[in-house]
Amino acid sequence: MHRNNVHDSTRQKELMVFCFLSRKNRILNKTFSSSVISFAVAASSSWARISTLVSCL
Structure with missing residues (x-):
């Protein structure tokens, strides 16, 4: 259960970075x-x- 939460937070961070970069x-x-x-x-x-x-080529 704890591992999934860590994975989810990592995914959220990745999404935040992706949104920031795309902006x-x-x-x-x-x-x-x-x-x-x-x-x-x-x-x-x-x-x-x-x-x-x-x-x-």
């Missing part, structure tokens, strides 16, 4: 998602070039 990274995530979208647009427009690049 800090919200601006960064917006920048990242916009760059991902622009990359997807560029990839769809030049898919043959990227598939060639991937096959070379």
